[in-house]
Amino acid sequence: MEAFGLLLHGFAVLLTWKTLAVMMVGLVLGIFVGVLPGLGGPNGVAILLPLTFTMDPTSAIVMLSCIYWGALFGGAITSILFNIPGEAWSVATTFDGYPMAQQGRAPEALTAAFTSSFIGSLAAVLLITFLAPGIAAFALQFGPPEFFAVYLLTFCSFVGLGREDKHKTIISMTLGLLLAGIGMDTVSGTLRMTFGWNELLRGINFLVAVIGLFGISEILLTMEERLALRGHTASISLGVVLRVWKDLPRYWVTLLRSSAIGCWLGITPGGAIAASFMGYNLAKRFSKDKDSFGKGRIEGVFAPETAAHASGTAALLPMLALGIPGSGTAAILLGGLMVWGLNPGPLLFVEHKDFVWGLIASMYLGNVVGLVLVLTTVPVFAAVLRVPFAAIAPMIVVSCAIGAYAIQNAMFDIWLMLLFGVVGYVFKKIGIPLAPFTLALVLGSRAEDAFRLAMIGAGGDLRVFWSNGLVGSITTLALILLFWPLLGPLCERAARLWRLPRGSRAA
Amino acid sequence: MRTGRTHIFLTQDQLRRVLQVFVPTLLFCLLTQWLGLYVASFLLIVGFMRLIGRIALWKSLLTAFLFAVIMFVTFDIAFDVIMPKGPLEAAFGY
Numbered sequence: 001m002e003a004f005g006l007l008l009h010g011f012a013v014l015l016t017w018k019t020l021a022v023m024m025v026g027l028v029l030g031i032f033v034g035v036l037p038g039l040g041g042p043n044g045v046a047i048l049l050p051l052t053f054t055m056d057p058t059s060a061i062v063m064l065s066c067i068y069w070g071a072l073f074g075g076a077i078t079s080i081l082f083n084i085p086g087e088a089w090s091v092a093t094t095f096d097g098y099p100m101a102q103q104g105r106a107p108e109a110l111t112a113a114f115t116s117s118f119i120g121s122l123a124a125v126l127l128i129t130f131l132a133p134g135i136a137a138f139a140l141q142f143g144p145p146e147f148f149a150v151y152l153l154t155f156c157s158f159v160g161l162g163r164e165d166k167h168k169t170i171i172s173m174t175l176g177l178l179l180a181g182i183g184m185d186t187v188s189g190t191l192r193m194t195f196g197w198n199e200l201l202r203g204i205n206f207l208v209a210v211i212g213l214f215g216i217s218e219i220l221l222t223m224e225e226r227l228a229l230r231g232h233t234a235s236i237s238l239g240v241v242l243r244v245w246k247d248l249p250r251y252w253v254t255l256l257r258s259s260a261i262g263c264w265l266g267i268t269p270g271g272a273i274a275a276s277f278m279g280y281n282l283a284k285r286f287s288k289d290k291d292s293f294g295k296g297r298i299e300g301v302f303a304p305e306t307a308a309h310a311s312g313t314a315a316l317l318p319m320l321a322l323g324i325p326g327s328g329t330a331a332i333l334l335g336g337l338m339v340w341g342l343n344p345g346p347l348l349f350v351e352h353k354d355f356v357w358g359l360i361a362s363m364y365l366g367n368v369v370g371l372v373l374v375l376t377t378v379p380v381f382a383a384v385l386r387v388p389f390a391a392i393a394p395m396i397v398v399s400c401a402i403g404a405y406a407i408q409n410a411m412f413d414i415w416l417m418l419l420f421g422v423v424g425y426v427f428k429k430i431g432i433p434l435a436p437f438t439l440a441l442v443l444g445s446r447a448e449d450a451f452r453l454a455m456i457g458a459g460g461d462l463r464v465f466w467s468n469g470l471v472g473s474i475t476t477l478a479l480i481l482l483f484w485p486l487l488g489p490l491c492e493r494a495a496r497l498w499r500l501p502r503g504s505r506a507a
Numbered sequence: 508m509r510t511g512r513t514h515i516f517l518t519q520d521q522l523r524r525v526l527q528v529f530v531p532t533l534l535f536c537l538l539t540q541w542l543g544l545y546v547a548s549f550l551l552i553v554g555f556m557r558l559i560g561r562i563a564l565w566k567s568l569l570t571a572f573l574f575a576v577i578m579f580v581t582f583d584i585a586f587d588v589i590m591p592k593g594p595l596e597a598a599f600g601y
Contacts, residue, residue, distance in 0.1 A: 050582070050586075050588050051581075051582075051586055051588070053586070053588060054586055054587045054588070216532070219528055219532075220525050220528060220529060223524050223525060223527065223528040224517075224521045224524050224525045388556075388560055388562060389560070390555060390556050390559050390560020390561075390562060391552070391556050391560060391562065391567075391570055393528060393555065394531070394535075394548075394551045394552040394554075394555040394556070395552065395574055397528075397531075397532050397535065397551065398535075398544075398548040398551065398552070398574070398578065401535070401536070401539065401544065401548075402544065402578065402582060402588075402590060405544070405590060405591065406582070406588045406590070409589065411539070411540060411591060414536050414539060415536060418532065418533065418536055421532075422529075425525075429516060429517070430516075
């Protein structure tokens with residue numbers, strides 16, 4: 001129960017008027033960016049990051065994580081009222097959420113979405129509270145080979161488990177790794193791929209790339225598709241909230257199943273999107289009345305929302321304990337930690353106890369406050385979507401530019417952001433996923449450092465990655481996952497061949 | 508440019524709409540270098556709302572002015588995040 005005591009200490013750090021005010025501001029801003037088309041979780045956090053540069057790390061991370069919660073809640077509003085998923089993982093919420101809104105049951109659907117998000121993230125936060133310190137303590141014994149093996153596992157699981165085309169994932173990841181190599185080499189101190197250009201000395205900043213890749217490209221895409229925003233209005237009364245909550249215990253199996261799926265897939269990198277679909281599909285499969293799904297069934301909102309938020313939150317577990325983000329937004333939070341000079345990973349739990357437990361406590365508080373806030377202010381935020389796009393688009397462009405410039409005070413970064421905007425737009429058009437690209441960009445140099453330190457330590461012998469049971473099994477697992485798209489069908493064929501002669505003999 | 512046998516990467520109509528937002532953004536980045544970010548953002552918002560959104564001129568001017576001022580107060584004054592500035596801010600002593 002050491003974790004419990006530390007958690008209480010975390011709450012004590014948090015419960016000051018200043019921190020609570022920061023929390024409210026973060027939540028409101030977060031819901032705002034979650035509702036606006038063209039912004040969303042990862043974007044919102046990236047653009048608002050500069051606001052936190054002058055704060056102390058604890059207030060800053062509280063603000064950032066609350067922006068994240070807010071954006072998650074906000075995404076549900078657009079999915080249900082406007083049939084526009086704010087993020088890839090709210091796609092499954094539109095299946096039943098939007099039909100409910102069409103039937104005039106929008107308040108019910110919204111309450112269900114917010115409540116299940118709350119339950120999902122609570123389950124994941126509980127998991128983080130009790131599991132993260134243990135994992136961090138275990139990881140303290142890791143040397144460079146172990147760390148490289150874990151990074152390799154992260155990269156490979158994107159290829160093996162992602163839903164996108166395998167070759168496109170690999171293209172995207174390789175480009176990210178290549179760009180991560182630009183600038184000063186941290187091991188030998190020599191310059192790489194700068195082509196004599198001073199601006200490239202610093203390397204390509206991960207956050208600048210994210211703002212361009214997600215923010216600017218989304219504006220280009222929204223403009224191209226000429227989104228006509230036609231949504232339903234909704235305001236939530238206390239009666240509706242209580243009615244939905246009274247029915248809640250009836251769906252406990254769905255909620256529990258979705259939370260478990262979400263937690264599991266959230267820790268696995270690249271799993272957040274899969275979680276919401278899997279939650280939805282399993283709820284459908286186990287339901288007695290399958291045909292009513294997709295026509296406005298409240299269970300169809302509960303299942304994907306719980307899973308999506310559980311996975312979105314659980315993605316922070318590997319980020320905190322190992323320094324490996326499980327999702328795009330977790331990667332940006334990691335980028336934020338590095339801006340403040342904090343090095344995410346197992347040492348964080350030892351060296352910055354206050355900070356870590358403050359963050360975990362803020363997850364609990366932010367979640368509760370966010371639920372109340374979002375239930376009471378839905379009409380206000382739904383009205384934001386009625387503002388013409390021609391007014392919102394330039395404001396988003398300006399916010400992106402401010403975000404990109406503020407990170408390193410460099411005009412060059414604004415141009416870089418524009419370039420990445422075009423790259424992101426083309427990638428989205430031809431179906432290359434952006435998440436592996438951002439992950440490679442943020443983890444590339446760390447993975448490279450770990451690899452080279454391991455090589456130096458072992459005198460260039462690759463067998464160091466199989467030198468003990470732990471590192472050996474992680475490396476092997478990583479390689480299996482990387483080649484899984486090839487191995488899977490092969491195993492199937494082998495099994496069939498093996499079964500065939502036996503079957504024929506029996507006949 | 509084609510990605511599949513029948514899939515068209517971008518129709519002319521779509522290209523026109525994408526350029527409608529890309530060109531102003533490019534001009535905004537250029538202007539930021541000479542006029543500073545706040546003046547450039549004022550011009551971007553007024554121009555975009557008026558010319559592409561066809562929103563009334565006074566509404567565009569008011570929105571752009573308020574947005575630029577709010578951004579200036581939030582970033583440069585309240586949070587000490589310094590943005591590129593040009594002749595106008597210099598005239599006011601910033």
